[in-house]
Amino acid sequence: MYDPHQIKKNFPILDQEIHPGKPLVYLDSAATSQKPKKVIEVMAHYYLNDNANVHRGVHVLSDRATETWEQAKNTVAKFVGAEKDELIFTRNTTEAINGIAYGWGDHHLSKGDIIVTTLMEHHANLVVWQELCQRTGAKLEIVGLKDEAELDLEAFTKAIKQPGVKLVAFAQVSNALGTVNPVEKMVSLVSKHASQAKIVLDAAQSLPHMPVNFHDLDVDFLAFSGHKMLGPMGIGGLVVKKDLLVSSEMRPWFFGGGMIQEVGEQQASYSDDLTDLFTAGTPDVASAIGLAEACKFLTNLGMENVMKHDFSLVAYAFKQLSGIKGLKVVGPRPKEFNRLGSVAFVHNQVHAHDLAQILDSEGVAVRSGHHCTMPLHKACGWQATTRASFNVYSTKEDIDALVKAFDKVNKIFKL
Amino acid sequence: MDIYQEALVAEAQDPQNSGLLTNPDINHHETNASCGDEVTVTLKLDKNKVIEVGWEGHGCVVSQASMSVLSEKLKGATVAEIAKWQKQDLLPFFGMEEISAGREKCFMMGLRATQKALG
Numbered sequence: 001m002y003d004p005h006q007i008k009k010n011f012p013i014l015d016q017e018i019h020p021g022k023p024l025v026y027l028d029s030a031a032t033s034q035k036p037k038k039v040i041e042v043m044a045h046y047y048l049n050d051n052a053n054v055h056r057g058v059h060v061l062s063d064r065a066t067e068t069w070e071q072a073k074n075t076v077a078k079f080v081g082a083e084k085d086e087l088i089f090t091r092n093t094t095e096a097i098n099g100i101a102y103g104w105g106d107h108h109l110s111k112g113d114i115i116v117t118t119l120m121e122h123h124a125n126l127v128v129w130q131e132l133c134q135r136t137g138a139k140l141e142i143v144g145l146k147d148e149a150e151l152d153l154e155a156f157t158k159a160i161k162q163p164g165v166k167l168v169a170f171a172q173v174s175n176a177l178g179t180v181n182p183v184e185k186m187v188s189l190v191s192k193h194a195s196q197a198k199i200v201l202d203a204a205q206s207l208p209h210m211p212v213n214f215h216d217l218d219v220d221f222l223a224f225s226g227h228k229m230l231g232p233m234g235i236g237g238l239v240v241k242k243d244l245l246v247s248s249e250m251r252p253w254f255f256g257g258g259m260i261q262e263v264g265e266q267q268a269s270y271s272d273d274l275t276d277l278f279t280a281g282t283p284d285v286a287s288a289i290g291l292a293e294a295c296k297f298l299t300n301l302g303m304e305n306v307m308k309h310d311f312s313l314v315a316y317a318f319k320q321l322s323g324i325k326g327l328k329v330v331g332p333r334p335k336e337f338n339r340l341g342s343v344a345f346v347h348n349q350v351h352a353h354d355l356a357q358i359l360d361s362e363g364v365a366v367r368s369g370h371h372c373t374m375p376l377h378k379a380c381g382w383q384a385t386t387r388a389s390f391n392v393y394s395t396k397e398d399i400d401a402l403v404k405a406f407d408k409v410n411k412i413f414k415l
Numbered sequence: 416m417d418i419y420q421e422a423l424v425a426e427a428q429d430p431q432n433s434g435l436l437t438n439p440d441i442n443h444h445e446t447n448a449s450c451g452d453e454v455t456v457t458l459k460l461d462k463n464k465v466i467e468v469g470w471e472g473h474g475c476v477v478s479q480a481s482m483s484v485l486s487e488k489l490k491g492a493t494v495a496e497i498a499k500w501q502k503q504d505l506l507p508f509f510g511m512e513e514i515s516a517g518r519e520k521c522f523m524m525g526l527r528a529t530q531k532a533l534g
Contacts, residue, residue, distance in 0.1 A: 351452075351474060351475035351476065352450070352475070353450055353452075353474075353475035353477070353518070353521060354419070354475045354476050354477070357418070357419070357517075357518065358419060361417060361419070368450070369449060369450050369451070370450070370451055374451075377451065383450075383451040383452070383473060383474070384450050384451045384452075412419045412424060413424065
């Protein structure tokens, strides 16, 4: 039985008053999730007991650190349905997507090529491609939405049918709309109409909320952030299909220590061990261990259970918030797991920042602004939205507190 | 301290000098990238002194109230004086001594826009 109240006990940070008499109601998990106590403990344990640099020592501590790091990499790779060698640790999703641009895009794109992405992308999955297009002369094509909520699959099909499509990049779950994209269908469309194109999946907002399996999804690249899935800040991952790594189609984009075979004064040869090849410099071992612990925590809960819980919160929040006068929830109406992670809304009289700050005065932490999706907000005519977002520890009572806090909004604005 | 006092909300809901001037000497548009708030300031000058102000904006009550109070304060001030104004020159109008880091950009948008316009 999935009980978020019991799960919440693993997150000490959530047990506090944020203003006198106002307990914290944390509804900003899409920006960053809180971390279970165990995640923080394993990281502290590493620094208190096992810290040494990896790979380049023969002493016991270095061996211990190396073994712990390798195990962590194995655990995280398994969690996303990949082989250990297919996972490259990065700082976050943004760095992972930049890695694709520098390690693959710069070597394979040129004038006349097309990158297809969508209007609902986070800036991380848009600005990187704008820059790559500037460098290579490739063209960026943005696929629009239907009803300001879901990807326009007809337009998507039309876009990928053009000759010259080399890269197709999209999110599995939108951070601003909560929309769950039909990844399987999109992948099959790409393999049918643009079989030469590589597929990038931004899984930053899906991995925390649903089962994700890299091999089953059959995408070429998958990017994610640890801190949104109960892990520490400063670690994330880029998963790359093994044949792209083995064939050197995907190349390292960071160079220096740890990734070399032999170094001369004017040139160097690089490691044939794939993990070493993509680990230039000292890795963040403690964060890798913390992320692995977060993966274990989620595995113990069961990602199917996590998804069901999350969807029930999204559906409940959508219904409750839609009942508030003047409020419109943006994104798709919840139905059969078509929406996960968050509900964002606009008020017809109160600005998003004002809403967020008044809600905060009642202890409710939400986010306001464009959520790193400026083109989406502009296209939909929203100056800014306010977003409540969830994770494994979120409860219906949290949503009730959010709804109740609107009494104060109404009082201040005399609505 | 709760910034949503009646004075601030009332100021934003019934702003002073709202509406653009028809033949301004200066017309400047400014946006706040972090939240999408925007303001257009129009000014008429007599030598180095502001004599008329009109503005239009969309945004939170903090940015709108701040711009409203500023628009009244601008009248009669010299360009050199305005260039020196800081948040401390506006906070007392709302009975505030400080503004949180998260809202400072909202609060300062009007003043920054005006200073850029005159700069």
